[in-house]
Every structure is written in structure tokens, then in C-alpha cells.
Amino acid sequence: MPSVIAVENLSKKYIIAHQKQMGPTTLRDTLSNSAKRFAETLLHPFVGAPKNDPAHEEFWALKDISFDIQQGDRVGIIGSNGAGKSTLLKILSRITEPSSGQIRIHGRVSSLLEVGTGFHPELSGRENVYLNGAILGMSKTEINKKFDEIIAFAEVEKFLDTPVKRYSSGMYVRLAFAVAAHLEPEILIVDEVLAVGDAQFQKKCLGKMDDVGKEGRTILFVSHNLAAMKTLCNTGILLDKGQVTFNGGVEGAVDEYLGTDKLHKNEIHWDNIADAPGNENIRLLSISVKPKKGTVLNIDSGVLIEIQFYNTIINANLDTTIHLLTIEGVPVFASGTPLSRNHDSKEGYYTATVEIPPHLLNSGIYKVTQIFGRDQCEVLYKIGDVVSFEIQDTVIRGINMPRIPGVIRPMLNWSTDYLEKKS
Ligand SMILES: Nc1ncnc2c1ncn2[C@@H]1O[C@H](COP(=O)(O)OP(=O)(O)OP(=O)(O)O)[C@@H](O)[C@H]1O
Ligand SMILES: [Mg+2]
Structure with missing residues (x-):
């Protein structure tokens, strides 16, 4: 053909x-x-x-x-x-x-x-x-x-x-x-x-x-x-x-x-603003993913994602959002925060840190898309798959537990009761 x-x-x-x-x-x-x-x-x-x-x-x-x-x-x-x-x-x-x-x-x-x-x-x-x-x-x-x-x-x-x-x-x-x-x-x-x-x-x-x-x-x-x-x-x-x-x-x-x-990079940073990804509004300088507790990212550790960037837009309402996706690109969630609320953004370095609580994500590999925006509606800059990280399964009494199915693995409150034996 x-x-x-x-x-x-x-x-x-x-x-x-x-x-x-x-x-x-x-x-x-x-x-x-x-x-x-x-x-x-x-x-x-x-x-x-x-x-x-x-x-x-x-x-x-x-x-x-x-x-x-x-x-x-x-x-x-x-x-x-x-x-x-x-x-x-x-x-x-x-x-x-x-x-x-x-x-x-x-x-x-x-x-x-x-x-x-x-x-x-x-x-x-x-x-x-x-x-x-x-x-x-x-x-x-x-x-x-x-x-x-x-x-x-x-x-x-x-x-x-x-x-x-x-x-x-x-x-x-x-x-x-x-x-x-x-x-x-x-x-x-x-x-x-x-x-x-x-x-x-x-x-x-x-x-x-x-x-x-x-x-x-x-x-x-x-x-x-x-x-x-x-x-x-x-x-x-x-x-x-x-x-x-x-x-x-x-x-x-x-x-x-x-x-x-290359995909498994928990951390990435750019030394030089001019080479950093971004545009005339915003340059992303670094993103790092770390355990909140301990040294290994696992189901119990919680996750901290820290973003550093340089902003040149003044007197605006800026915001930053992350999208978390599985390694195959299935969205898990999006979460964002305003960086300035009173039209008072300044030119200069900013950091933003977000915490993903322990016992939310299942074990597996996740990746992050980073978005900077204005007035929570306009995208100023977006970069996909900028970092990725792996959540390990926890080891219980020396045994690696098999992976439970599902993207998330929340710890939910259950209640159970014994009623009575059939008479
Ligand atoms: N008009 C341009 N002038 C200078 N460099 C450019 C231009 N367009 C793209 N590039 C550079 O060429 C390279 C390839 O860019 P391209 O947009 O094709 O990547 P991509 O694979 O589509 O990436 P992404 O997954 O982020 O969309 C990048 O380093 C980019 O910075
Ligand atoms: Mg492209």
C-alpha cells in the first residue's frame, strides 16, 4: 500500500x-x-x-x-x-x-x-x-x-x-x-x-x-x-x-x-531565568516533589510539591494550579490557589507549596502538569508532565503488600456491628 x-x-x-x-x-x-x-x-x-x-x-x-x-x-x-x-x-x-x-x-x-x-x-x-x-x-x-x-x-x-x-x-x-x-x-x-x-x-x-x-x-x-x-x-x-x-x-x-x-524526575530546576520554561509573563524555575514525612515517598508519607517561579505581571490576580495525572495520563485531580487576591501581584520570585495528604494516592507513578493563570480563568502558561514521582507501597511487617486496585487509596471510616446469631 x-x-x-x-x-x-x-x-x-x-x-x-x-x-x-x-x-x-x-x-x-x-x-x-x-x-x-x-x-x-x-x-x-x-x-x-x-x-x-x-x-x-x-x-x-x-x-x-x-x-x-x-x-x-x-x-x-x-x-x-x-x-x-x-x-x-x-x-x-x-x-x-x-x-x-x-x-x-x-x-x-x-x-x-x-x-x-x-x-x-x-x-x-x-x-x-x-x-x-x-x-x-x-x-x-x-x-x-x-x-x-x-x-x-x-x-x-x-x-x-x-x-x-x-x-x-x-x-x-x-x-x-x-x-x-x-x-x-x-x-x-x-x-x-x-x-x-x-x-x-x-x-x-x-x-x-x-x-x-x-x-x-x-x-x-x-x-x-x-x-x-x-x-x-x-x-x-x-x-x-x-x-x-x-x-x-x-x-x-x-x-x-x-x-x-527522564520521566522519573522528582525534581527539576533551571538556573537561568532566560532558559527556564515559560514566557514573557512567567518563568518556571523549579518544581520538586518530596515526602512530607520520612525520606521515601510512600502511601504513608504524604507528598509536598514545591514550585518556584519568576513573575513579571504586576497588579494582577495570579493563580497557580497543578493537575495530577497517572503515568498513563488519566487525571486524578486538579488543585489550585490564588497567589494574589487584591490585584497586587509583584514582579519577582514566588514559591507555592501544596501538600497531598498521606493515604490518598495509591502506589504507582504520577505526573504533574503545572499551570499559571490570571483571574482564575485565563491561562498564562501551562507545562505538561513537568515532574513525575513514584509512590511506593508500604511494607507491613516486612511483607510487601500487593497493590490494591484503583488510582486513589483513601483510608475511609467504616463501621461494623455484630447483630445476633440466627435463632
Ligand atoms: N518558534 C520557536 N522558536 C524557537 N524555538 C522553538 C519554537 N517552537 C518550538 N521551539 C523549540 O523547539 C523544541 C520543540 O518544541 P515543540 O513545541 O515541538 O515540543 P513538543 O514536543 O510539542 O513539546 P510539548 O510536549 O511541551 O508540547 C522546544 O525546545 C521548543 O522550545
Ligand atoms: Mg507540543
């Missing part, structure tokens, strides 16, 4: 500026800037990178990767933060051009990449559906046929004629996903759609992607939710620092990924 996507010796180089850049300050700005960039990319797809300059450093986000994808493959692309997953999807969607190498694609591609790409912020939901259909090469009649289904799926009927820049990020991604999945692409490319939106919508997206897959269309799917990936995909490509380190069955790709020790 001929391959629908052939990638040959593909590399992507970014030039990193070593200066503090002034950038967008709100999600809305970020959205409109991305849309502007998208429009610019459409108009000038081959604008070159900046020339060599001492204040700039070259960085290879993808290095010499090659693979083939067959028609009908449902391919999970797995890898740690910064591995190059989104970069690869952007190149395949022709949002970014490669620095070298080739891609060949046979079929109509529809993609849902980061929030902001593909939609024009000033246009309404309705207009964006037609715009996207037109970009995919569909006629107005074809789009009309799909229109009601898209809107019903996205659950945005009431906001159809509102410019999408007024949408919440959840609404935005719901519509974007609905458009990408319903406009009958031959190849569907989806990046981290499950990171936004509530659990019910995530389930709906996975169901829809499953349907698309069953119709024999090709899917490329990036997610940190490995359980979802295993259900949806049949093959997997593992990326590590811009290189393919595994290409085969999805189970094998997940096992290989979980086997890499």
Missing part, C-alpha cells in the same frame, strides 16, 4: 534570541498574534530564519527524521516536553516550513494544532467554519451539509455569531476540533486537544477521532494521555530531542517512553 505521508531526513532549526522579548500579554493577544502569523504564513510561507548573529543561537527542534505513514494508520506521536512533537505536526500541516528534508503528503489534511492556529479572531464562529472549509477545498454546499453537525458537536450554538476572540479557550478548542474532525479530511492531525476542555468533551473528541479512524482515514495524534493514545492509535512514533527513537506498534512506543528514565 502506498504511504500517505513520507518524511525524509526532515530537520527544523530554530534561532533562539538571547534577549527578553516583549510579547503578547493576554491569551487574546496570543490568539490574534497566532492567527496573524498563520495568515502571514499562508501569504509568505517561505520567509527565511534570521541570519547568523551572536545574540542568536541555533536550536534543532527536529533532526534528520524519516518515517512513512500508511493510509488508515492511527499514529500516536509521543515524547517529553520539547521533544519536537508540535513542530513536526506544524510542518506536516504546512504552518511552518522545514529547514531541510522533505515531506510528501497524499490527501487533504485538516489539523487542530495549538489554540489560535486556523481561526481568525475577528470572524465569528460561523464565518470561521466556512473559512476553514474553504481552506480545505470544500464547496459551500459541502460545508452547508456539515454545518449543523459541527455546531452541535462543538456546543456553541448560542455564540455562532460572536467573534471567536470572545470565546473562552474551551469553546474555541471545541469549535476548532469540531471543524477539523467533521470537514472530512483524508488526514486528521490533532495536537493535544485533550489538554483543553472538560472531561466530557475530551471523551467526545476521542469518540469522534475513533469514528474518523474507523472510516479508514489517517490520524496523527499528539497527547500526553497515554491511555487515550493506546485506545485510539495503532502505531506510535517516539520522539526524543528531535529524533525518532521508536517507530512501531503503539504499545511498544508507550512502553519505550515509560521506560525512559
Whole structure:
């Protein structure tokens, strides 16, 4: 069977500026800037990178990767933060051009990449559906046929004629996903759609992607939710620092990924603010996970997660939230706290510590997504799988107890009574 996507010796180089850049300050700005960039990319797809300059450093986000994808493959692309997953999807969607190498694609591609790409912020939901259909090469009649289904799926009927820049990020991604999945692409490319939106919508997206897959269309799917990936995909490509380190069955790709020790990092810190993950608002400086009691993280020890970061937004209400997930990406809980309540955030270093009580988590490996926000609704910066940790089973009288099923293992109050013997 001929391959629908052939990638040959593909590399992507970014030039990193070593200066503090002034950038967008709100999600809305970020959205409109991305849309502007998208429009610019459409108009000038081959604008070159900046020339060599001492204040700039070259960085290879993808290095010499090659693979083939067959028609009908449902391919999970797995890898740690910064591995190059989104970069690869952007190149395949022709949002970014490669620095070298080739891609060949046979079929109509529809993609849902980061929030902001593909939609024009000033246009309404309705207009964006037609715009996207037109970009995919569909006629107005074809789009009309799909229109009601898209809107019903996205659950945005009431906001159809509102410019999408007024949408919440959840609404935005719901519509974007609905458009990408319903406009009958031959190849569907989806990046981290499950990171936004509530659990019910995530389930709906996975169901829809499953349907698309069953119709024999090709899917490329990036997610940190490995359980979802295993259900949806049949093959997997593992990326590590811009290189393919595994290409085969999805189970094998997940096992290989979980086997890499990079995932088991209880602590991570960045010495230099400029290199730290984040953006012009916030830079994450460290996260560490420690037992509250004793030296080993186990069921009895409790867990302390300490976050240090540098904030540059002043006079705002900031907040920080963690999402705790199982190693397979199943959410366990989210918990957050305001950092400032009276519009009095200051520029400078902050720390936040959260305590997970003993006897809540079962033994197993967990990972943390860290989110910084404003006014408890706007995401300023989010980083997935930033640290992970293992909770050990407790040893009772020298015996390792078998693992009890379940993500959590709370100690609950029971009461029992002896009543009487049957007479
Ligand atoms: N426009 C850009 N300019 C400079 N560097 C970039 C740019 N886009 C991505 N990078 C860098 O390229 C690397 C790969 O980024 P990419 O977004 O592809 O990672 P990813 O695998 O999608 O990570 P994540 O799981 O966090 O989404 C990262 O180190 C990132 O900082
Ligand atoms: Mg990404």
C-alpha cells in the first residue's frame, strides 16, 4: 500500500534570541498574534530564519527524521516536553516550513494544532467554519451539509455569531476540533486537544477521532494521555530531542517512553531565568516533589510539591494550579490557589507549596502538569508532565503488600456491628 505521508531526513532549526522579548500579554493577544502569523504564513510561507548573529543561537527542534505513514494508520506521536512533537505536526500541516528534508503528503489534511492556529479572531464562529472549509477545498454546499453537525458537536450554538476572540479557550478548542474532525479530511492531525476542555468533551473528541479512524482515514495524534493514545492509535512514533527513537506498534512506543528514565524526575530546576520554561509573563524555575514525612515517598508519607517561579505581571490576580495525572495520563485531580487576591501581584520570585495528604494516592507513578493563570480563568502558561514521582507501597511487617486496585487509596471510616446469631 502506498504511504500517505513520507518524511525524509526532515530537520527544523530554530534561532533562539538571547534577549527578553516583549510579547503578547493576554491569551487574546496570543490568539490574534497566532492567527496573524498563520495568515502571514499562508501569504509568505517561505520567509527565511534570521541570519547568523551572536545574540542568536541555533536550536534543532527536529533532526534528520524519516518515517512513512500508511493510509488508515492511527499514529500516536509521543515524547517529553520539547521533544519536537508540535513542530513536526506544524510542518506536516504546512504552518511552518522545514529547514531541510522533505515531506510528501497524499490527501487533504485538516489539523487542530495549538489554540489560535486556523481561526481568525475577528470572524465569528460561523464565518470561521466556512473559512476553514474553504481552506480545505470544500464547496459551500459541502460545508452547508456539515454545518449543523459541527455546531452541535462543538456546543456553541448560542455564540455562532460572536467573534471567536470572545470565546473562552474551551469553546474555541471545541469549535476548532469540531471543524477539523467533521470537514472530512483524508488526514486528521490533532495536537493535544485533550489538554483543553472538560472531561466530557475530551471523551467526545476521542469518540469522534475513533469514528474518523474507523472510516479508514489517517490520524496523527499528539497527547500526553497515554491511555487515550493506546485506545485510539495503532502505531506510535517516539520522539526524543528531535529524533525518532521508536517507530512501531503503539504499545511498544508507550512502553519505550515509560521506560525512559527522564520521566522519573522528582525534581527539576533551571538556573537561568532566560532558559527556564515559560514566557514573557512567567518563568518556571523549579518544581520538586518530596515526602512530607520520612525520606521515601510512600502511601504513608504524604507528598509536598514545591514550585518556584519568576513573575513579571504586576497588579494582577495570579493563580497557580497543578493537575495530577497517572503515568498513563488519566487525571486524578486538579488543585489550585490564588497567589494574589487584591490585584497586587509583584514582579519577582514566588514559591507555592501544596501538600497531598498521606493515604490518598495509591502506589504507582504520577505526573504533574503545572499551570499559571490570571483571574482564575485565563491561562498564562501551562507545562505538561513537568515532574513525575513514584509512590511506593508500604511494607507491613516486612511483607510487601500487593497493590490494591484503583488510582486513589483513601483510608475511609467504616463501621461494623455484630447483630445476633440466627435463632
Ligand atoms: N518558534 C520557536 N522558536 C524557537 N524555538 C522553538 C519554537 N517552537 C518550538 N521551539 C523549540 O523547539 C523544541 C520543540 O518544541 P515543540 O513545541 O515541538 O515540543 P513538543 O514536543 O510539542 O513539546 P510539548 O510536549 O511541551 O508540547 C522546544 O525546545 C521548543 O522550545
Ligand atoms: Mg507540543
